[in-house]
Amino acid sequence: MESSKLKPVALVSMPTLSARFPSFQLGLLKPTLERAGIPAQPFSMFMYFGAHVGWRINETLADVYPCMVGEWLWTKAAFGDFADDDEYFRIYEGNFQTICEQAGCTVSDLRRIRDVAVPAFVEFCLDSVDWTRFGLVGLSVVFQQTLASIALARALKSRHPHLPVVMGGASFEDDIAEEIMRGCTEVDFVHCGDAEDTFPRLVRRLYAGESMRGLPGVMWRDGERIEYAGRAPNFADMNQTPVPDFDEYFYARREGGYDTYEGAKDVLIPIETARGCWWGMKNHCTFCGLNRAGMEFRAKDAEHVLEQLDALSRRYGILDFNAIDNIMAPDYVEDLFGRLARANTDIRIHYEIRPSLTRQQLRQMRMGGLFSVQPGVESFSTHVLKLMRKHTTGMRNLELIKWCTYYGINNLYNILVGFPGETVEDYAQQCEVVSKIPHWQAPWAIVKARADRGSPMFTEPEAQSITRLRPAPCYDFIFPKDRFDLRRVSYYFEHDTGCTVGDEQYEELFRAVADWQRRWHASPRPYLRYRKAWATIIIEDGRERPARTFTYNDEPAELYEFCADARTRKEIAARFGDAPWLDDALDEFTSQDLLIHLDKKYLSLALPENPYL
Secondary structure (H helix, E strand, C coil): CCHHHCCCEEEEECCCCCCCCCCHHHHHHHHHHHHCCCCEEEECHHHCHHHHHCHHHHHHHCCCCCCCHHHHCCHHHHHCCCCCHHHHHHHCHHHHHHHHHHHCCCHHHHHHHHHHHHHHHHHHHHHCCCHHHCCEEEEECCCCCHHHHHHHHHHHHHHCCCCCEEEECCCCCHHHHHHHHHHCCCCCEEECCCCCCHHHHHHHHHHHCCCCCCCCCEEEEECCEEEECCCCCCCCCHHHCCCCCCHHHHHHHHHCCHHHCCCCCCCCEEECCEECCHHHHHCCCCCCCCCHHHCCCEECCHHHHHHHHHHHHHHHCCCEEEECCCCCCCCHHHHCHHHHHHCCCCCEEEEEECCCCCHHHHHHHHHCCEEEEEECCECCCHHHHHHCCCCCCHHHHHHHHHHHHHHCCEECCEEEECCCCCCHHHHHHHHHHHHHCCCCCCCCEEEECCCCCCCHHHHCCCCCCEEEEEECHHHHHCCCCCCCCHHHHCCCEEEEECCCCCHHHHHHHHHHHHHHHHHHCCCCCCCEEEEECCCEEEEEECCCCCCEEEEEEHHHHHHHHHCCCCEEHHHHHHHHCCCCHHHHHHHHHHHCCCEEEECCEEEECCEECCCCC
8 A cells, every 4th residue: 555545653642651751652653654654643642631630740640659640540441440449548648648748639639630530631632633534543651651541542442443552662561461452452452572663564464454463563363362473573773763753742742731831841852872781681680670571782873873862952952861771882981972072062961871980981971961860879788789680889889979979960879678688787887888978969769679570589589589479559459350460460569578687677778868868958968078289188078067177288188089989908009108107097087987998998988179070
């Protein structure tokens, strides 16, 4: 069939998502289909939900809480009334206190949104689009979009029973996809895996009336049976992915009213420069459920990344970007950020990174526009890091936090607890470390490790001392148990973990981190900084009150600055010899908590006042 005669594909992204971020999935699928000669039109329906419930509420619900309220809101629209709401709110009482405080609403308001606003929004979705123009509706699903997508599919089938519906996205690996197909007859197909090659072929076959038999990535119905030829292969040549098209998002941002919301945030344009995880290919972190079958690492050449940044900044006049990669390609330190730095651009990029970057690398990347990172810090205990297969050290993590703080790189790291083989000493040591560094950026969160679907804690429970692995309680209130096997459709799980120290041992660290977070966000912040003369350093310590000042001259001053990067005793001796003053100076610095000794290395804790290091 000629492309000019093909019906377009409707590409839909439903709530519950933050309006700040365009859907990368829609942005990529549209040019992918068009390049294959198939017309497509995206619909960022999540951009209109705030007009129905209030933007403050929408942005709060878009965060992923353990209660998964962003899914629960759509239960009645997707499946009808099947669960005890009172029990749901009782189990997650703490979650809902936080949610209601952040959203400026009550639990009764949330019930009304589910019962009144959501059905009205589904009707809005039906009435605002002429769905008869399309030959296929594709529903893109990431976190907290599953039930809203099912609700729309159900409503579409009620009004347009012959309109095919396909779901796909990062949420769908084989197990979850099959369970959705079995429990949702309104879904005709589910696509699993990379879509560049196989999704256009699905559309071509559908429009030609051909069978999907043998087509990788496509789960479909043959009568009562679900057929599946396996996950679509990983797309190898990332240089061939098109520049995403976000035109419709910016239209929806205006038409949906988010632009006029007083709390609206500037756009952070998503880019994709790599898929998979090069570290996970070697050592799959025990708690990580990302990637699964897509672990194979594939990255764009830096030249193609620069072309993408140039095209998007020209088209939209925006210079802030969010790399949605699970990990940054190591070559980008020089090949991408080095070039951006030398070009003196004002482009800013967020990346997920390994915590092994040096001060010099961070400096170059900050000059090249790295303004925000999500690093795999997870702990300050080298022993615990080994247990979770991070293969980094507590000291290396401290260096990363120190220099991110100094260079003004927003550092969205977490602390995890609860790994088989951990000791009481691991947490006592971390509490001691935390007490010394309130002037460095605090963690985003501290939580117990979870056995997310796809993580080694989930796939190898015995090896990770995991027992009683069971779906998180929220799924009892999200999916009807008479239609779904919760063990196959859930992503989050609860479990018992053996060989750990017990919750009471975590309490002190949780309190220490909470205090650190409070002080970091207070005004004025704690500080520990130094200024340098020719052979003198003056350290100003405002971590506690009253503030203190220390002055060191000549060799001790040089030693302190030498330990700006972590140094072993052997490295220090090689630099200064084994002069009698050396150990006295190290003892002085550590006794005053100006220097930390960890993993047989010394690291100075004061940040330079000089902004040019």
